[in-house]
Amino acid sequence: MFRLLTEKVTGHRSTSIAFSFVVLQRRFRAWIGKSAAGQREQTITQKTTFKGATAKDVYGIYMNSKKHAAATGAPAEMSRKAGEKFKAHKGHIRGTNLLVKANKIVVQSWRAKGWKTDSVLTLQFDDTTEGCELTMVHALVPEASVADIKSGWTKMYWKPFKTYLKANN
Numbered sequence: 001m002f003r004l005l006t007e008k009v010t011g012h013r014s015t016s017i018a019f020s021f022v023v024l025q026r027r028f029r030a031w032i033g034k035s036a037a038g039q040r041e042q043t044i045t046q047k048t049t050f051k052g053a054t055a056k057d058v059y060g061i062y063m064n065s066k067k068h069a070a071a072t073g074a075p076a077e078m079s080r081k082a083g084e085k086f087k088a089h090k091g092h093i094r095g096t097n098l099l100v101k102a103n104k105i106v107v108q109s110w111r112a113k114g115w116k117t118d119s120v121l122t123l124q125f126d127d128t129t130e131g132c133e134l135t136m137v138h139a140l141v142p143e144a145s146v147a148d149i150k151s152g153w154t155k156m157y158w159k160p161f162k163t164y165l166k167a168n169n
Helices: 013-031 055-063 065-072 143-168
Strands: 041-051 085-088 093-101 105-112 119-127 131-142
Touching: 041 143, 055 065, 055 105, 055 119, 055 131, 055 143, 065 143, 131 143
Parallel strands: none
Antiparallel strands: 041 131, 085 093, 093 105, 105 119, 119 131
16 A cells, blocks of 8 residues: 655655655545545645755754754754654644654654644755755645745744854854
8 A cells, every 4th residue: 555656756765755645645535535624735845945054954953853943943842763753833833753864854744733634744855056955845734724834834944944054054
């Protein structure tokens, strides 16, 4: 049942595995006739470049509790191991690491406070000539939360991470 997608989205086998999680969750929800909460969902995709930073730098900020908290200004309890739980923004965000490949990819079940079901977050970190290019795919986001989540990634993560990198590099 856990077959890899044949279409390679970015050339990383790990990314194909990550998208498999989303496909399996969607198939299950289709099989039962609706999402687990009876809600509509959407996928958010964003790309941003952290100029002068490496994939290791940006991955480190996201996955290290102290750096994550320092960059976002909110408490975080992060883990670098698959199967372990995480919390961020005073517990407003929580979930479980599904796949972690250091400095390359993170896949998490991800739930905001008040959501009835988990979404699936995939962060891919790529070194480029300009710096770290981060590709974020946030699937199965409740339709009512899409606008807030979309702007929240930029406001609460990408901009503060860039500020943190400037101050600490």
